[in-house]
Amino acid sequence: MFKNALLALPVALALSVTADAQKAPEDVLQGLIDSIESTYLTQSEMNIMMMPDSPALWLVDDGRELFHEARGPNNVSLETCDFGKGPGVLEGAFVEFPRYFEDAGRVMDFESRLVHCMQTIQGFTDDDPAIRTKHGNDADITKLQTYVASLSNGYAWNPPMDHPMEQAMRDAGKVIFYRRAGTMDFSCSTCHAATGKRIRASVLPNSNVPEEWTKAVSWPAFRVGHDNVRSAQHRVSECYWQMRHAEPVWGGTGMTAIISYWNDRARGQPAILPDMKR
Amino acid sequence: MCNKTSLTAGLAAFAALLFAGGYAIADPDKAGKVDFSAMSAEELAEYIILESGGFHLDAAAQEGGSMRARMEQDDMQKACSVVGGGKPDAATLEAVRTAAAASITYPEGGIQLGDWQKGRELSWSGFGFRVGHRTDEHSGNRQPGGNCANCHQKVSDRDGGTLGPDLTGYGKTRGTSDAMLKYVYDVIYNAHAYFPCTQMPRMGANGVLTQEQIADIMAWLLDPESPVNQ
Numbered sequence: 112m113f114k115n116a117l118l119a120l121p122v123a124l125a126l127s128v129t130a131d132a133q134k135a136p137e138d139v140l141q142g143l144i145d146s147i148e149s150t151y152l153t154q155s156e157m158n159i160m161m162m163p164d165s166p167a168l169w170l171v172d173d174g175r176e177l178f179h180e181a182r183g184p185n186n187v188s189l190e191t192c193d194f195g196k197g198p199g200v201l202e203g204a205f206v207e208f209p210r211y212f213e214d215a216g217r218v219m220d221f222e223s224r225l226v227h228c229m230q231t232i233q234g235f236t237d238d239d240p241a242i243r244t245k246h247g248n249d250a251d252i253t254k255l256q257t258y259v260a261s262l263s264n265g266y267a268w269n270p271p272m273d274h275p276m277e278q279a280m281r282d283a284g285k286v287i288f289y290r291r292a293g294t295m296d297f298s299c300s301t302c303h304a305a306t307g308k309r310i311r312a313s314v315l316p317n318s319n320v321p322e323e324w325t326k327a328v329s330w331p332a333f334r335v336g337h338d339n340v341r342s343a344q345h346r347v348s349e350c351y352w353q354m355r356h357a358e359p360v361w362g363g364t365g366m367t368a369i370i371s372y373w374n375d376r377a378r379g380q381p382a383i384l385p386d387m388k389r
Numbered sequence: 390m391c392n393k394t395s396l397t398a399g400l401a402a403f404a405a406l407l408f409a410g411g412y413a414i415a416d417p418d419k420a421g422k423v424d425f426s427a428m429s430a431e432e433l434a435e436y437i438i439l440e441s442g443g444f445h446l447d448a449a450a451q452e453g454g455s456m457r458a459r460m461e462q463d464d465m466q467k468a469c470s471v472v473g474g475g476k477p478d479a480a481t482l483e484a485v486r487t488a489a490a491a492s493i494t495y496p497e498g499g500i501q502l503g504d505w506q507k508g509r510e511l512s513w514s515g516f517g518f519r520v521g522h523r524t525d526e527h528s529g530n531r532q533p534g535g536n537c538a539n540c541h542q543k544v545s546d547r548d549g550g551t552l553g554p555d556l557t558g559y560g561k562t563r564g565t566s567d568a569m570l571k572y573v574y575d576v577i578y579n580a581h582a583y584f585p586c587t588q589m590p591r592m593g594a595n596g597v598l599t600q601e602q603i604a605d606i607m608a609w610l611l612d613p614e615s616p617v618n619q
Contacts, residue, residue, distance in 0.1 A: 206422050275426035279433055283425070286434035289473065291466040293459045294452070294518045294597060295536070295590040300554065305472050312548040319474075350519060357444040357456035359426035365443030368434070 134265045137162035139383045140326065147322040152308045154314040158387045160389065166384035167257055167333040167340045170248060174258025177251055183233030183241070193220075194259065196347045197273070205263035206382050211274035214320060218280045219369045222344060223362040225255055245361065247339050257331045257340055257385050264384040268325060269378040277371070280364075284372030287365070288318070297367075298355040303327070313389065318376045325380035328373045332386035341371055348361035451518050451527050452538050453598060464488065469586035479495075482585040489581035492594045499569045501604060508573075508609030509616070511602055512537035513547065516598065533597055535606050536590070543609075543617050553589065560611035560618045573610060 122256050133300055134142070137159065154158075178189050194204035195212070208221040215227055229235045235242050244250040268332055272278050288299040302310060303318040316327035330343040347369055351358055359365040423441075425433050437443045438460050446457035462470070465488065468481050476482060514534020519525045527533060537543070540553035563569050575582050578593030592598040598606070609615050 118528050132480065168404050279425040279428070279430070283437055286430045286472050287438065289470055290434060290462070291470045292439075292462050294465055294595055296469075296588075296595070297590070298470065300474060301588050305552075307551075309548075309551045315552075318413045331436035333608035352523070353523040355518045355520070357445050357446050357448060357460050360442060362442040364441040368437055368443075 113163060124374065135163065135167070136264055136383045136386060139265045139381050141324050142381065143326065143383075147320070149320070149323050151314045151316045152326060155189055155389055158389065159337075162387050165333045165385065165387050166248070167331060168389070170254045170257040170285065170331070170340050171261045171385065172258075174254035174261075177254055178258055179271055183229065183235045183239075185232065185234040187233055189228055189255070192225075192232060194224060201211045201259050201262045203263050203266045204266045205260045205384065206374075206375065207265045207271055209277070209280065209367050210271050211276045218274075218367055218371065220343070220362065220367050221259070222252065222256060222342060223367070225259070226362065238378070246345070247296070253340050253342065256342060257325075260384040261380075263382055265381045267379050267381055268328070268374050270374045270378070272375075280368045280376050281371040284368035284370070284375075287368055288372055292356060294355040297356070299350065299354075303352075317386060318373075321377055321380045324373075325377040325385060328370075328377050328384040329383040331384070332388045334388050336389055338339050341372070341388075399522045405570060405605055428598040438511075439597045440544055445521075448520055451525065451533075456520055462613060465581060465586075465591075466493075469581075476586050477530075485585040489585065489594070490575075492591075493578045494593075494600075495574070496600045496604070499566075500607075502565065502570070503601060503604030505605070505612045505615040505617075507602075508605035508607070511535045511598070511606050512543065512609050514542075524554050529548075532602075534603070535592060535598055537606065540588075556610060556617065558618055560615065562611065563611065565611050569611070570607065573607050574603060577606060580617075596617035 124312050140152065140159065140162070143149075151183075181188050191198045193199075193212075193214075194201065195207055195210045196204050204229045205221055208224070210224075211216050211218045212224065214231075215224075219227065229242055230237075233241075239244060241251045245252055247253060270277070270281070272281065288303075291301075300318070302308070302315045305315075305324070306317045306320060308315050318324050318327070328343065330346055333339075334341045334345075344359075344366055347366055348358055352354045359369065415456075427435075428436065439446070439457070444456070444460060446455060446460060448456045450456050450459055465485055468477055468485050471477060477485075489533070495511025512535050515536050515538075516531060517525050517527065517536075525531075538547065538549040538564070540546045540547040540550040542551060542555040542559055543559075576584075576589070577598070580587045580589040581591065590597065593603055594602070601607075610617055613617070
């Protein structure tokens, strides 16, 4: 832990000079804790203590290197990738997802957009490990995502709703959120529509309380129980698994609709990126 | 699961509506070509789940068949899904209640308390029916559990959840009269018979628990010897 803390120091310093990121992720969380009474936000004192040493901060560093490195069959970096705010604009881009992209003709969550850029700009194919490997700290996608997300730390969630497709996906996501199905008749709202309720010992976030919900949707996060950084898609998948529903397809329409509704429910509240979770 | 006739009719009508609009809905490759913004949110949600290839519907389900059947709503699920929260109108609630009462089947020889020690394990176990990155393999020595502790607080030795009511000392004040045994059996089997559109899963009606397992969990709740009532 001590070694981690020392090594994480340069990362913390690097983070502190980025735009609007005078605050570290733990400071953003503290601001939320100060703003509202919430047993969800405060449930793990240990995780809050560990946040400055989060292993996710390593992935920020690794991801920065990968992002600017010439890679793939085309031997170019991702610096020309348009995440919605123009080619190469990364600050505040992550909190404005999902978003409709004209060049793809569909609403994309962040991870889908990243893969799209790796394919169209760098020339990677689905079979390349860079794209095929989606899980764990060692996956390029995890590193790149954590880096770009870190440049939105402290920014308010602000998924665009200018395009009719963006609204349609958000609204369908809301229906899906409340749609009961499966062996246990669950929907997302079974667990996420009340304040301070628990599944066993875990306090659940309420989707109707944006100050709580922003932490719930702040992924990538170092998932302590998994000892790995996970993405929003992992969280959605795990919820669907626990609900005894069918698994959403990675980057698919269901995943995108759900994340559209998610991020919209956190609108206006600052993102904690990267976060640390149980 | 329960009756899906009205749902099937609804889907057929929906498909017809889409077809009239000229959309090729059966082909997942065309998902991006369909005009999502021309649909209502409800239509788009159904399309996304059941037609667009957005979920792994072909995966095998433990109860047999595929996961598609799980994602298709039955009458209760449809009636009780209120977008934004809340309950449906009184007539709908009554229809849900009536259908739930009719769904309940009882053990031959009447309802009797089972083994509270088995019930204790069943009430704690959250295993069963999960499909995806790690699929629960139901087998002789590992059968689905009741998931009770996920939502209910029962005894102090292990932390239960709080989504459902606290059941600590449940049997102490209620006793074990025939009427009470029937009531608790019904609530575990299909709680909508008393609380229409409750969040409580239909453990009997949906085939999560057998009649014998329900009797064991009932003993955990009601048996004076059970730690729940100590």
